[in-house]
Amino acid sequence: MSPLLTITNLNKIYHRHQPDEVIALRDISLKITAGEVVALTGPSGSGKTTLLSLLGCMSKPTSGSIQLRGRLVSKLPERFLAQIRRTSFGFVFQQYNLLRDVSVLENVMLPLYPSNQSFRVMKKTAGAVLERFELQKMMRKKVKQLSGGEQQRVAIARALVANPDIIIADEPTAHLDSNLSEILLGILANLNTEGKTIIIATHDPAIYQSPLIQRRVSLRHGEIVEDKNQ
Amino acid sequence: MILHPGILSLLSGSLLTLLVMLIASGLGIRILLSWDASSSSEGQIILERKTWLVSTLVNYALGFQIFSAFLFIATAEDIHQLFVGAMCATGSLNANLVGWLVLLIKGILLFAAALWVILNRLDQRTEDCPLVRQKYFALLLLTPLVALDGYLQWRYFRGLQPEIITSCCGSLFSADGESVVSELAGMPARQAMLLFFSMTGTHLIVLSACLRFKATILRPLLFMTAVLMLFISLGAIISFISLYIYQMPSHHCPFDMLQSHYGYVGYPIYAALFIATLYGMLPGICQPLRQHESIEKEVDRIERNWLWFSLWATLIFLLISCWQMVFGSFTLLGY
Amino acid sequence: MRRQLKILEYTLSSLIRRKAKNFSLIVVYAFTIATLGSVLFLTHALKEEATGSLTEAPALTVQRISAGRHDLIPTHYTTTIKHLPGVKSVTPRVWGYYYDSLIKANLTLIGSNNPPAELLLLDGNLPENPQECAIGKGVADAFGPAIGDNLVLEDNEQKSNRFKITGIFQAESSLLTNDLVILPETTLRTFFSMDPEMATDLVVEVYNPREIKTLAKKIKYLLPDTRPISRDEILHTYDTLFNWRSGMMLAVAIAALISFCILAWDKATGISATEKQEIGILKALGWETADVLTAKFWEGLVLSLTSFLLGILAAWIHVFVFAAPALVPLLKGWSVLFPKFQLTPAIDFYQLFVLAFLTIGPYLVCTIIPSWKTAVTDPEQIMRG
Numbered sequence: 001m002s003p004l005l006t007i008t009n010l011n012k013i014y015h016r017h018q019p020d021e022v023i024a025l026r027d028i029s030l031k032i033t034a035g036e037v038v039a040l041t042g043p044s045g046s047g048k049t050t051l052l053s054l055l056g057c058m059s060k061p062t063s064g065s066i067q068l069r070g071r072l073v074s075k076l077p078e079r080f081l082a083q084i085r086r087t088s089f090g091f092v093f094q095q096y097n098l099l100r101d102v103s104v105l106e107n108v109m110l111p112l113y114p115s116n117q118s119f120r121v122m123k124k125t126a127g128a129v130l131e132r133f134e135l136q137k138m139m140r141k142k143v144k145q146l147s148g149g150e151q152q153r154v155a156i157a158r159a160l161v162a163n164p165d166i167i168i169a170d171e172p173t174a175h176l177d178s179n180l181s182e183i184l185l186g187i188l189a190n191l192n193t194e195g196k197t198i199i200i201a202t203h204d205p206a207i208y209q210s211p212l213i214q215r216r217v218s219l220r221h222g223e224i225v226e227d228k229n230q
Numbered sequence: 231m232i233l234h235p236g237i238l239s240l241l242s243g244s245l246l247t248l249l250v251m252l253i254a255s256g257l258g259i260r261i262l263l264s265w266d267a268s269s270s271s272e273g274q275i276i277l278e279r280k281t282w283l284v285s286t287l288v289n290y291a292l293g294f295q296i297f298s299a300f301l302f303i304a305t306a307e308d309i310h311q312l313f314v315g316a317m318c319a320t321g322s323l324n325a326n327l328v329g330w331l332v333l334l335i336k337g338i339l340l341f342a343a344a345l346w347v348i349l350n351r352l353d354q355r356t357e358d359c360p361l362v363r364q365k366y367f368a369l370l371l372l373t374p375l376v377a378l379d380g381y382l383q384w385r386y387f388r389g390l391q392p393e394i395i396t397s398c399c400g401s402l403f404s405a406d407g408e409s410v411v412s413e414l415a416g417m418p419a420r421q422a423m424l425l426f427f428s429m430t431g432t433h434l435i436v437l438s439a440c441l442r443f444k445a446t447i448l449r450p451l452l453f454m455t456a457v458l459m460l461f462i463s464l465g466a467i468i469s470f471i472s473l474y475i476y477q478m479p480s481h482h483c484p485f486d487m488l489q490s491h492y493g494y495v496g497y498p499i500y501a502a503l504f505i506a507t508l509y510g511m512l513p514g515i516c517q518p519l520r521q522h523e524s525i526e527k528e529v530d531r532i533e534r535n536w537l538w539f540s541l542w543a544t545l546i547f548l549l550i551s552c553w554q555m556v557f558g559s560f561t562l563l564g565y
Numbered sequence: 566m567r568r569q570l571k572i573l574e575y576t577l578s579s580l581i582r583r584k585a586k587n588f589s590l591i592v593v594y595a596f597t598i599a600t601l602g603s604v605l606f607l608t609h610a611l612k613e614e615a616t617g618s619l620t621e622a623p624a625l626t627v628q629r630i631s632a633g634r635h636d637l638i639p640t641h642y643t644t645t646i647k648h649l650p651g652v653k654s655v656t657p658r659v660w661g662y663y664y665d666s667l668i669k670a671n672l673t674l675i676g677s678n679n680p681p682a683e684l685l686l687l688d689g690n691l692p693e694n695p696q697e698c699a700i701g702k703g704v705a706d707a708f709g710p711a712i713g714d715n716l717v718l719e720d721n722e723q724k725s726n727r728f729k730i731t732g733i734f735q736a737e738s739s740l741l742t743n744d745l746v747i748l749p750e751t752t753l754r755t756f757f758s759m760d761p762e763m764a765t766d767l768v769v770e771v772y773n774p775r776e777i778k779t780l781a782k783k784i785k786y787l788l789p790d791t792r793p794i795s796r797d798e799i800l801h802t803y804d805t806l807f808n809w810r811s812g813m814m815l816a817v818a819i820a821a822l823i824s825f826c827i828l829a830w831d832k833a834t835g836i837s838a839t840e841k842q843e844i845g846i847l848k849a850l851g852w853e854t855a856d857v858l859t860a861k862f863w864e865g866l867v868l869s870l871t872s873f874l875l876g877i878l879a880a881w882i883h884v885f886v887f888a889a890p891a892l893v894p895l896l897k898g899w900s901v902l903f904p905k906f907q908l909t910p911a912i913d914f915y916q917l918f919v920l921a922f923l924t925i926g927p928y929l930v931c932t933i934i935p936s937w938k939t940a941v942t943d944p945e946q947i948m949r950g
Contacts, residue, residue, distance in 0.1 A: 087851070113575055113856070170948060240922075
């Protein structure tokens with residue numbers, strides 16, 4: 001089976017050739033197959049988020065290559081990266097990153113604006129995703145009126161609205177109690193059975209020790225120290 | 231020099247456009263000097279972002295140029311009262327030597343800027359942006375043209391003396407003058423019509439052939455027919471189309487049709503002619519650019535749209551300009 | 566295209582969300598446009614009024630010049646001019662100015678044989694008997710009489726003359742008829758103690774307007790002490806005058822525009838943390854730089870057009886409803902009898918075009934660089950919170 005994401009000898013250096021130079025990632029090589037659930041673990045500052053943003057086409061590596069379904073994406077101009085982000089990736093951010101003054105429905109529709117879908121179709125798509133997470137009743141409400149758990153579900157709904165293959169989640173349980181974390185794991189498990197590839201950066205043992213996680217990649221000082229299936 | 235609100239806003243608009251273009255060129259030079267598509271250094275990423283600033287600046291400048299071209303004609307129209315003997319914009323433009331030159335430069339600038347914007351779009355759609363160097367080099371040529379336009383415009387307005395007695399359309403476009411323009415006006419209507427219709431007909435045929443066949447020879451041919459059609463159509467507007475629009479046998483003015491009195495019919499006429507020519511030229515211009523694989527892919531994807539644009543615009547141009555000829559009560563032939 | 570419209574929709578909703586922030590910008594922007602717009606509307610309306618009343622003016626007026634000054638013209642010049650080929654008619658006119666110390670204003674007194682042709686809107690009728698007169702609206706308002714009352718004017722010998730008012734001009738535009746008093750010609754001659762052989766000037770009508778220049782030359786040749794003035798010359802003098810005035814005022818008002826641009830620049834640069842985060846989120850979710858630039862373009866355009874509409878509405882009300890109280894002292898000026906001055910609303914697209922070009926352009930340019938800075942927000946920063 002050909003890998004979905006292949007990264008080879010990846011390096012990411014911030015502020016290169018400047019006094020505040022930071023080497024965030026060093027010579028990372030990794031292959032992720034479609035349908036895998038991967039946890040990236042490691043202490044903060046180990047490069048989890050940097051690796052996640054490179055995998056999610058949010059930034060470009062200083063050297064090395066990233067291939068998505070065999071297509072070399074690390075050298076693409078930014079506009080193509082944006083295109084890939086909205087069609088292939090769904091992001092669940094640590095801070096949810098929802099627009100607080102905007103309605104739930106509009107928040108979920110955000111990734112669909114730069115497409116050729118009509119407004120009506122956009123609304124229908126977003127409505128369907130919201131229904132799946134039992135949020136349809138509050139879709140006119142503003143995000144700031146929702147509870148933490150509801151916001152988390154809105155964030156997941158938004159990540160799924162463009163029907164991406166890969167879900168990228170950065171510390172998704174950081175602001176949730178254990179009860180809500182359980183629910184989240186349930187949702188992720190469901191998504192995985194639908195065939196979605198899931199990459200989670202976390203240092204929450206409740207996540208990386210759960211049976212859902214098939215593979216755990218540990219990072220330290222920007223290098224992979226352990227990569228094992230579990 | 232006349233202190234007139236329209237002149238004031240044209241001059242300040244030109245200054246603003248020039249400023250915008252100078253910023254764009256400054257960025258363009260930096261991009262030309264240090265562009266390295268293979269690098270993924272932070273410097274290259276910043277340059278890549280700067281290209282967006284340059285495109286936005288040039289897009290705005292082009293938008294300005296379009297409005298300023300119309301404002302220029304409208305202003306010439308508005309100030310004709312200041313010249314004894316001038317009866318429309320033509321009279322104002324005749325008031326000193328630079329008037330027509332300004333109009334010509336504005337026309338060239340419109341085409342050049344529009345082509346730049348379209349080719350830039352095309353290049354930005356590719357993954358490897360092969361045209362970066364050519365684009366920014368062309369930008370460095372575009373800026374002096376904007377400066378020239380601003381300077382000549384200033385010269386024209388500064389040189390205007392309200393006391394000058396000028397000839398108006400009546401005498402400039404009357405058949406006994408000696409300039410090229412009056413040659414056009416003096417051309418027998420039947421011949422002019424024959425030339426005009428055979429030219430637009432040829433353009434339409436070549437267009438359809440381009441839509442049907444992929445032959446490389448057709449594109450440069452289309453470029454030629456488009457350019458020829460532009461000039462012949464402008465001639466035809468002066469020679470006989472204007473007569474039908476005004477329903478007067480000796481009124482050859484190409485600007486009066488932009489006025490409310492004639493239902494602003496000139497705007498769709500000139501806009502359609504501009505679009506028909508511009509999009510007719512594009513496939514030919516892109517022919518040599520096809521050596522870049524990525525550009526070729528994009529051109530293949532979008533060329534049909536261009537051809538259709540040109541086709542529709544030509545038809546609309548023909549329809550509006552010849553409407554009166556077919557349905558109007560005015561008859562020119564048969565005298 | 567659809568994508569553009571959707572981004573416009575997003576922009577509109579985000580503008581409404583931030584109405585407090587945009588409100589002050591719109592107010593200042595609209596105020597700037599209203600200032601510039603008032604200048605343009607007022608001068609344009611004044612020009613229209615003046616040229617409108619001049620279209621009915623005689624094609625050619627012949628004055629006599631003596632010692633470089635306008636002098637009374639002998640009526641026998643009429644015969645000389647009448648014999649020139651192409652001349653339709655020659656009429657001597659009697660008119661003059663009268664300063665009334667009571668209301669401290671200049672009146673224009675015209676003999677009734679040749680009242681200006683545009684005075685069609687008349688309440689009552691023109692004077693027929695020696696002791697009758699018709700007056701302009703401004704005169705009626707200043708003196709306070711109505712039809713049937715008397716108007717008292719003092720002649721050169723300080724003798725009071727009573728004239729019964731038979732009519733009042735209610736012309737739609739009152740710029741030229743405001744200070745008018747029409748008297749029977751013989752009465753006026755006596756009033757001005759003018760020789761019956763003399764007239765103020767001669768009015769020449771011609772068959773073919775194209776011959777005016779030639780005729781003027783011939784008149785000047787045959788009667789070297791005269792000065793023929795054609796209507797076109799007066800028209801373009803007016804035009805130059807009004808253009809110059811509005812140009813001057815615009816040049817001053819551009820200062821307001823520049824200060825507005827500084828404000829706009831400042832507003833556009835001082836982007837709030839929430840907005841920066843919003844753009845970051847959009848970029849992270851797959852919006853391209855071009856999409857954000859489009860959104861910013863729409864934002865600028867929507868703000869501009871809203872302010873533009875508000876601004877020209879304000880200018881229109883200022884000029885045509887309140888008669889431009891802020892500008893009139895600077896622009897008008899020759900006669901004092903202007904208090905009840907009402908302009909006919911006249912707006913043409915050209916004026917709006919000029920105004921839009923002058924105001925929207927600079928604003929959009931001011932926002933290009935700040936918009937771009939926002940648009941290239943790095944999506945990666947969103948990952949880091």
